[in-house]
Amino acid sequence: MGAVGELSFIKNLRERSPVRNRRGLQLGIGDDCALLRVRPGWQIAVTTDLFLEGRHFRRESHRPESAGHRCLARGLSDLAAMGGATPIAAFLSLALPRTMLHSVPDQRWIAGFLQGFEALSRRFGAPLAGGDTGEAPGPEFSADVVLVGQIRPGRVLLRSGAKPGDGVWITGALGGAAAELEAMLARAETGRGPSRISGPQSFPEPRLAVGAALARLPGVATACLDVSDGLSTDLGHLCEESGVAVRIEAASLPLHPLAARLGPERALALALHGGEDYELLFTAGAEARLPKRLASVPLTRIGTVLKRERRRPILTVADATGRNQTLTPGGWEHLR
Amino acid sequence: MGAVGELSFIKNLRERSPVRNRRGLQLGIGDDCALLRVRPGWQIAVTTDLFLEGRHFRRESHRPESAGHRCLARGLSDLAAMGGATPIAAFLSLALPRTMLHSVPDQRWIAGFLQGFEALSRRFGAPLAGGDTGEAPGPEFSADVVLVGQIRPGRVLLRSGAKPGDGVWITGALGGAAAELEAMLARAETGRGPSRISGPQSFPEPRLAVGAALARLPGVATACLDVSDGLSTDLGHLCEESGVAVRIEAASLPLHPLAARLGPERALALALHGGEDYELLFTAGAEARLPKRLASVPLTRIGTVLKRERRRPILTVADATGRNQTLTPGGWEHLR
Numbered sequence: 001m002g003a004v005g006e007l008s009f010i011k012n013l014r015e016r017s018p019v020r021n022r023r024g025l026q027l028g029i030g031d032d033c034a035l036l037r038v039r040p041g042w043q044i045a046v047t048t049d050l051f052l053e054g055r056h057f058r059r060e061s062h063r064p065e066s067a068g069h070r071c072l073a074r075g076l077s078d079l080a081a082m083g084g085a086t087p088i089a090a091f092l093s094l095a096l097p098r099t100m101l102h103s104v105p106d107q108r109w110i111a112g113f114l115q116g117f118e119a120l121s122r123r124f125g126a127p128l129a130g131g132d133t134g135e136a137p138g139p140e141f142s143a144d145v146v147l148v149g150q151i152r153p154g155r156v157l158l159r160s161g162a163k164p165g166d167g168v169w170i171t172g173a174l175g176g177a178a179a180e181l182e183a184m185l186a187r188a189e190t191g192r193g194p195s196r197i198s199g200p201q202s203f204p205e206p207r208l209a210v211g212a213a214l215a216r217l218p219g220v221a222t223a224c225l226d227v228s229d230g231l232s233t234d235l236g237h238l239c240e241e242s243g244v245a246v247r248i249e250a251a252s253l254p255l256h257p258l259a260a261r262l263g264p265e266r267a268l269a270l271a272l273h274g275g276e277d278y279e280l281l282f283t284a285g286a287e288a289r290l291p292k293r294l295a296s297v298p299l300t301r302i303g304t305v306l307k308r309e310r311r312r313p314i315l316t317v318a319d320a321t322g323r324n325q326t327l328t329p330g331g332w333e334h335l336r
Numbered sequence: 337m338g339a340v341g342e343l344s345f346i347k348n349l350r351e352r353s354p355v356r357n358r359r360g361l362q363l364g365i366g367d368d369c370a371l372l373r374v375r376p377g378w379q380i381a382v383t384t385d386l387f388l389e390g391r392h393f394r395r396e397s398h399r400p401e402s403a404g405h406r407c408l409a410r411g412l413s414d415l416a417a418m419g420g421a422t423p424i425a426a427f428l429s430l431a432l433p434r435t436m437l438h439s440v441p442d443q444r445w446i447a448g449f450l451q452g453f454e455a456l457s458r459r460f461g462a463p464l465a466g467g468d469t470g471e472a473p474g475p476e477f478s479a480d481v482v483l484v485g486q487i488r489p490g491r492v493l494l495r496s497g498a499k500p501g502d503g504v505w506i507t508g509a510l511g512g513a514a515a516e517l518e519a520m521l522a523r524a525e526t527g528r529g530p531s532r533i534s535g536p537q538s539f540p541e542p543r544l545a546v547g548a549a550l551a552r553l554p555g556v557a558t559a560c561l562d563v564s565d566g567l568s569t570d571l572g573h574l575c576e577e578s579g580v581a582v583r584i585e586a587a588s589l590p591l592h593p594l595a596a597r598l599g600p601e602r603a604l605a606l607a608l609h610g611g612e613d614y615e616l617l618f619t620a621g622a623e624a625r626l627p628k629r630l631a632s633v634p635l636t637r638i639g640t641v642l643k644r645e646r647r648r649p650i651l652t653v654a655d656a657t658g659r660n661q662t663l664t665p666g667g668w669e670h671l672r
Contacts, residue, residue, distance in 0.1 A: 035381055138475070138476060148484075159368070
């Protein structure tokens, strides 16, 4: 990357980012490290997520503000899933193709990306505190986002605590992000369809308040993670970490309106495998009394945790007639 | 990336990484976030560094163990430059070309990369606590490394404290990493030359002990950063952050033997602009008495901090006859 291009880009980022804030950022962009402070006795939660062109977004179909929003939302959702850890700071590493720094539309795209990132960052108190930039080896844009948060040790929700007999719960609705993506791609190809949907694919809402509220309900949630790769894949992670099996009731899955309008079969497939909904998937003791909504977000019981048995598949889905079918993970997989 | 390929790769990483250690890692790979603990009252230092094929390493010339070592060393060196922050955990995001997961030599390369990473991580107590993996959009491998450390607030060394009259100092020697790279590239092209040099290009040594020892000397160091982009570029960063100018004495620059043997002119160019030496560049009050070595590493005074004046260039280098020449940053630039 040209020195001038990069320097002006960084100056721009730096001028827009706070050097320090009251919550925990002591020193932001500009030195060898950022410096943060955590509340005495609290734990630090750290998560990193790649955001790769062609895999996590498409420059030709995602608006830049949406891409920036989604990049940060991935990390905020991980903080939510630990029990609503309070964000302290975000870090953004960008590998930029050389061509993007010399093209005016591409520079506008980058500016839009940063606007989307910063709007969400301000809303959740996760100031941009550092990162890195480099010249991408190929023509694609890629990013890595790091979120640092803090959480009271007693409030941590892990993936590993689900027990046989627990209910399986989900926040919000499923399948909306995948349905919106289908519509976006169809429009990019055919030029037809609604030009701007601002749904859960474009602007997913990290469930930080729900995660925190859930962690404050004493003894209710036994395990929690976010649905980023797809319900079937993320249920697999839950079963793996907790050493259990899960049966889902297909009829109980809360379908997002964008998915529901595609018909029952397609909607079910998107709800099970679509991914990127960034809802919280959690388990709660059979006796736990859960409100209908938490932090204004609906909660739905979608299944039951079972004992893992050799001859039974780990994941099953029961259809309306009560017949069980094996549920095969159909989403994405990546390292946490 | 194929689910099976990625899963086995992650399992492998996870089995080799500690779930927790005594120093501060409470929860490692496998959940939505890693959980860390910091000593009461200490600050958290966070740095992220991209490690891109073709820019920070070349698969055809760097041995995989060296690439893994260098990837982590970039971040450890940033912790060193803050005043020797103690590492708590490292995070590694890898964007892997699909082809690399289906080729046996490429899988061996990745295994070697991780071995190099882990050997350095063990040595400095920076356990791999998480990260992400994804399919790279192109044929190149790229990584982003995050280091989290802790530091006592009174021991922080910033880039912004240099004052006119201060001496400018450097640890170790300069130009070795660039000289070794030249030899490696020449060998890759011609097949001639020494087959394995294990010098500062292949295995740079992060100066954590020197950074910590320097920060413990009361009131000595006024500013500090690491030489990653090249002395001339990093001096520019120092001057920018401290609002000062600097004059370097060419004759005082400690030349690495690999650079020195290329003759005085080339050696000087590599020492000034080569980069990747990961030595610490710091300033100290004119009256400060510095030992010849700190944590067994030689210290050399290489110049003087000057007041910034409109008509004078910010960076100058004085040759053996005392004549000043403008020093133009010739290294790399990237966001910290």
